[in-house]
Amino acid sequence: MEIYRQNRICISLLSQYDPHLLDIYKAEMGYGIERFFLLSYCLACCWPGFAAKGNLRIVNQWAELKFEFPSPEAEQTARANEFYVPGASVPIDIGVFHKKGPEKSVIFVTIPRFDTGRPVTLGTVGADGIIRGYPDYETNDNQGRNCDGLTSVFRVAIDRCDRLWVMDAGKIGDNAVCPPQLLAYNLKTNELIYRHRPNPSTYIATSLFITPVVDVRGEDPNDCSDTFVYVADVSGFGLLVVDVANDRSWRITEKRFYPFPSRGTFTIEGESFDLMDGVLGMALSPYLPGRDRFLYFHALASTTENVVRTSVLRNDSFIHDPNANPHSIHVFPEERPNQSAAEAMDNKGILYFGLMDPPSIWCWNSATEYSRRNFHKIAINRETLQFASGVKVVNNLKGEQELWVLTSRFQKVMTGTIDSNSINFRIQAEKLPILLENSPCKMPPKNNHISYYADNIPIKFPAYSSKYGATSYLKR
Ligand SMILES: *[C@@H]1O[C@H](CO)[C@@H](O)[C@H](O)[C@H]1NC(C)=O
Numbered sequence: 001m002e003i004y005r006q007n008r009i010c011i012s013l014l015s016q017y018d019p020h021l022l023d024i025y026k027a028e029m030g031y032g033i034e035r036f037f038l039l040s041y042c043l044a045c046c047w048p049g050f051a052a053k054g055n056l057r058i059v060n061q062w063a064e065l066k067f068e069f070p071s072p073e074a075e076q077t078a079r080a081n082e083f084y085v086p087g088a089s090v091p092i093d094i095g096v097f098h099k100k101g102p103e104k105s106v107i108f109v110t111i112p113r114f115d116t117g118r119p120v121t122l123g124t125v126g127a128d129g130i131i132r133g134y135p136d137y138e139t140n141d142n143q144g145r146n147c148d149g150l151t152s153v154f155r156v157a158i159d160r161c162d163r164l165w166v167m168d169a170g171k172i173g174d175n176a177v178c179p180p181q182l183l184a185y186n187l188k189t190n191e192l193i194y195r196h197r198p199n200p201s202t203y204i205a206t207s208l209f210i211t212p213v214v215d216v217r218g219e220d221p222n223d224c225s226d227t228f229v230y231v232a233d234v235s236g237f238g239l240l241v242v243d244v245a246n247d248r249s250w251r252i253t254e255k256r257f258y259p260f261p262s263r264g265t266f267t268i269e270g271e272s273f274d275l276m277d278g279v280l281g282m283a284l285s286p287y288l289p290g291r292d293r294f295l296y297f298h299a300l301a302s303t304t305e306n307v308v309r310t311s312v313l314r315n316d317s318f319i320h321d322p323n324a325n326p327h328s329i330h331v332f333p334e335e336r337p338n339q340s341a342a343e344a345m346d347n348k349g350i351l352y353f354g355l356m357d358p359p360s361i362w363c364w365n366s367a368t369e370y371s372r373r374n375f376h377k378i379a380i381n382r383e384t385l386q387f388a389s390g391v392k393v394v395n396n397l398k399g400e401q402e403l404w405v406l407t408s409r410f411q412k413v414m415t416g417t418i419d420s421n422s423i424n425f426r427i428q429a430e431k432l433p434i435l436l437e438n439s440p441c442k443m444p445p446k447n448n449h450i451s452y453y454a455d456n457i458p459i460k461f462p463a464y465s466s467k468y469g470a471t472s473y474l475k476r
């Protein structure tokens, strides 16, 4: 677009906003996504002191999260019981749903209960940046007393059937106050349409279910019943597989769900902390009729990337033997230069992931070898791209895909030095065609159907068995 015309639009758009309000809201979400993108462009180009840093645009940013309470009394009660401790809430993940029609797009955030003090664990972000409990405050106002509500949500997933999948870990801090549960909401009506409480045999005392990815398998786009959800167990070092159609689930263990002690120290902007988290980042290859999908995953404390055919995970014989070795989980021989938290894959098979050091977002085309020479930079920024704990590819109403990233100064959270005088949390986004404009990530492959580097991986069945933890031997 001609800069001149765009700037004129910007000036008239910005003039509708009180400069004081603009300062507070920075990049508020406007009426619908087009207006939002134009507004954030305008803020970046024309508003002094608000230049976009990197290639992603800031949608929301906070020094401290603010919440909407149903009444002043509810807020008072929450404060008195320390269910709300200002400054304690740390967002981890995002979900974005672009609604059809005149309604606004919805941005979801998750705020896990690492401890008490978080009034809301799943919320939507208002135009004013204030977070409202989803589906309502009461469902979130649980704090371990109402296990039909939400206890602690780390990550969410939105599927092509307009369903929001919510993995509730059931823990406040290390206390398992409620059983874990997987929920699904219909995003058109906000109704709860599915609840699954996995059998206690599918998790252990240290389990923490944090990342769901959804595999809708029906060939007909309107067929939403044949659905599997794969969930990372970050500290029980396993994978939960939920077979939604049959309402059952099973556990899979394998050494690649574990962290590496040599990768357990994180350094972000000169501050270090230790975190021995296992499997956390997960992404599914696009659905192609008649073909298997790949699940890509990695432990937080690792620099390796693993891949497994989802048909291996869907084998229900794990119900009878959770310790059966899935055998065909493969690790790519080459490694990332640094640790990564979240990752996501687009409909062309391009993987997007954050790196800790330097704080940055990268892409890798899964048709190529997993190797540094095939990793290409999307954005790098020491200030705004620290610890990308939420990375999502979102479909917009024009059929384009967008990359959404939630970042935080997580090192400050871990070292107990977080303060509310500077920006700690950011949501950033950009359309993928813009981010990939000159990126080598979109070049290969030469043939026009998608092929995967992982297709070349031979399926091997080693002769040894594997067990994790002495108890699994002792039980026999
Ligand atoms: C499912 O797993 C069992 C036990 O490991 C194995 O014998 C069987 O061949 C697998 N089935 C398929 C379809 O891969």
Ligand SMILES: *[C@@H]1O[C@H](CO)[C@@H](O)[C@H](O)[C@H]1NC(C)=O
Pocket (backbone or CB within 6 Å): 262, 263, 303, 337, 338, 339, 357, 358
């Ligand atoms: C991450 O990168 C930094 C700087 O290059 C390096 O010092 C550190 O060892 C890397 N961490 C890992 C786990 O590779």
